[in-house]
Amino acid sequence: MKLHEYQSKQIFADNGVPIPHGRVAVTAAAAKEIAEELGGRVVIKAQVLVGGRGKAGGVRLVKSPGEAEEIATQLLSMQIKGLSVRRVLVDETASIRTEIYLGITNDRMTRRPVIVASGEGGVEIEEVARTSPERIVRVPIDPFLGLREYQARSVAARIGLDRDHWKAFGQICLGLYGAYSRCDATLAEINPLVITEEGRFLALDGKMLIDDNAMFRHPDLAELRDVDEEQPEETEARKYGLSYVKMDGQVGCMVNGAGLAMATMDLIKSCGGNPANFLDIGGGASSEKVAAALRIILTDANVRSVLFNIFGGITRCDEVARGILNALRTVTRPVPMVARLVGTNEEEGRRILASAKMDTALTLVEAAQKAVTLAMG
């Protein structure tokens, strides 16, 4: 789960990381009020869960409360990469002397948290990694011991900070690690972390990703989820315990198992079509779940055909077939469908579908070819 900048920065502040004074506003009038409190000169930042807000014109510097109101009005009516701006963050401005990148993430290869820092802040770290990888410092963290002060000092020295700043920088690193570990984050990132002309550190921008597997022990974070920022189908799918990702093709697909779902999508592509979605109904799917999955697939107006690919192990093919039939009763849009059911109770499953005159296939390749042909026709 992604958190907004304002949410991430609040968590950082709660863990001792200095952030600019500021608040989030949902109306232009509120933005004006906050600007007045902060003395007029403020930065107004659109809160949407995509990168590249600055380039899209979503981050604006203003000189007065009146201008703040005007710009907030503009931002609150704009879309960035297809997402409507529903909130703006109004922050005090800072005079920047140095920009630093600082992040903590999970390193899959070493199976440890890693602190990543660079003296080249303010640009995307992937960009720095491409252009000047030698300017990125990475220090692995022992998951039992956590980040230690000496490690933070070594990071400070290696990104070229003056000795005067080591202590304050170290406190920020420890605070960021606290936020990362307390929230079960998979990423906690400050970019840029700046040193102001007055020599003060400030986290100007912040980003956090939270491990979905850990949400059960963070009910407070679960409340921060912004469903407005998701595809409505993805929100709906989560309600039913389905894993759904919308794509832009014409062949809808419903598969049990994530790997098999990806294999099915790849095959649709190599047969000359394009998948409309990823959808994993999981193991032992009930007929209610299957019906919900089909409804979700068909809400996508681009879908021209649907492919069911079920490899029955724990999942029973007859149960899935019944779910498909149930779902078909509620479908208002006639879309051709192909089913390929193999494994536990496959014959019963095929018989049920044959009674509904649904096209079936024996192999995955045959099913994909049929579904692509139907989508083209």
Place this chain on the structure above:
Amino acid sequence: MSILVNKNTKVVVQGITGREGLFHTEQMLEYGTHVVAGVRPGKGGEWVAGGKVPVFDTVSGALEATGANCAVIFVPARGATDAILEAGEVGIPLIVCISEGIPVQDMMRVRLFLDQRGVRLVGPNCPGLLTPGETKVGIIPGHIARPGSVGIVSRSGTLTYEVIHALSEEGMGQSTCVGMGGDPVHGIGFLEALELFEGDPQTDKVVLIGEIGGNDEERAAEFIADHMTKPVVALIVGQTAPTGKRMGHAGAIIEGGSGTAAEKMRALESVGVKVAGHPNEVPTLLT
């Protein structure tokens, strides 16, 4: 021969009284697996699966009474971290965790804890192990597999079944099928499985099933180039997956432009591994 598990493996099932635990205990018994004990705190002294399997309150109790040398875990995510640690601490040498949804920060500590004790872990979020004709520890449907000489290691579940099924249909049996799971931090990976298959006299060829996310496949390619004499065929899925979206498995995500299927396929092909376009192509490439 086979790897990791065989007909002498004695299994303790953690979370044996749950719906999944009980169902798969019965499936394992039917396949011939020696399920010697179950664990469910608070239900010690009961018997389950038609009175065939004794239940203990703790793993150490089960170990003392039965000499189990492998634990399989069906405990739901909230308790699964503890279940792995409990089995690891009392000295069960091989732990297979089927449960899905363990937080990744927990897994980083679990792996370190197990590594320090020399305990092997398979999973989590995996279908487990199957040595056809001998034993299954997990949930891979036994009837689709045949004993033979192809070793399989995979990050996936049903996709693995699809490949096993395709191989069996073509008369190619399997030595051991290893479902290593779809989480970003996991136990046994491609490297360990390849090394074990290389040393296993029963295994002649190996199938590696990978997907987007991380760089396990790239590291496997390096290992194959340096250490494998047996032929390896690969299947990599997720060519159509968009960047930054998690495709079902917690570990299946292209991040910052890396972890794509194309990179992985290139890495494997560059060391002479044949890469299949879909599951049914795997048997063809093995011949």
